[in-house]
Amino acid sequence: DVKVTQSSRYLVKRTGEKVFLECVQDMDHENMFWYRQDPGLGLRLIYFSYDVKMKEKGDIPEGYSVSREKKERFSLILESASTNQTSMYLCASTTPTGGQETQYFGPGTRLLVL
Amino acid sequence: SQQGEEDPQALSIQEGENATMNCSYKTSINNLQWYRQNSGRGLVHLILIRSNEREKHSGRLRVTLDTSKKSSSLLITASRAADTASYFCATDRTGANNLFFGTGTRLTVIP
Numbered sequence: 001d002v003k004v005t006q007s008s009r010y011l012v013k014r015t016g017e018k019v020f021l022e023c024v025q026d027m028d029h030e031n032m033f034w035y036r037q038d039p040g041l042g043l044r045l046i047y048f049s050y051d052v053k054m055k056e057k058g059d060i061p062e063g064y065s066v067s068r069e070k071k072e073r074f075s076l077i078l079e080s081a082s083t084n085q086t087s088m089y090l091c092a093s094t095t096p097t098g099g100q101e102t103q104y105f106g107p108g109t110r111l112l113v114l
Numbered sequence: 115s116q117q118g119e120e121d122p123q124a125l126s127i128q129e130g131e132n133a134t135m136n137c138s139y140k141t142s143i144n145n146l147q148w149y150r151q152n153s154g155r156g157l158v159h160l161i162l163i164r165s166n167e168r169e170k171h172s173g174r175l176r177v178t179l180d181t182s183k184k185s186s187s188l189l190i191t192a193s194r195a196a197d198t199a200s201y202f203c204a205t206d207r208t209g210a211n212n213l214f215f216g217t218g219t220r221l222t223v224i225p
Contacts, residue, residue: 088154101162105156
């Protein structure tokens with residue numbers, strides 16, 4: 001079974017802090033994604049990556065950056081956390097056939113920025 | 115945007131009844147997927163239907179796709195309390211390599 005893990009289930013940070021959210025998948029998937037999920041807005045794509053050291057902006061990249069140094073790991077970085085970044089963050093990965101196929105999700109990280 | 119829109123936003127039924135959720139989208143697609151999310155957890159893939167398919171079954175799930183109306187429906191038959199979750203449709207976009215998710219339908223199955 002595909003396993004996607006996220007470093008934290010719950011996280012509380014203060015405004016202005018630098019925040020790292022880690023995602024690791026164990027199925028050698030080339031494609032990885034970061035979403036945020038907010039009530040009434042569904043899932044919105046922040047960034048995605050097709051390969052090591054490669055990244056593409058999604059629909060809402062502002063205030064975020066990402067890092068893909070190893071194939072299995074995709075990190076989301078909040079350079080200076082703000083209260084409007086309080087959200088549920090979901091990581092996903094897909095088979096090498098591309099993002100049009102099934103995405104496998106991690107359990108999510110619920111981030112609270114005070 | 116191409117984001118899918120689910121309807122209804124919330125649905126409450128008795129155990130044993132059927133649950134139907136609908137999804138509408140805006141532009142051409144190659145496939146449409148349905149995902150389930152238990153409260154506070156990640157999404158789990160349920161079923162994928164391609165644009166040249168009209169209906170697909172998987173266990174108690176039945177998905178239909180009408181590309182002329184740009185809509186899909188997910189039917190869960192003989193619902194169980196364990197089916198309580200949020201259900202999302204997701205569409206691809208021709209030429210892109212990511213999915214667009216709708217806002218979800220929150221299903222509550224009352225024992």
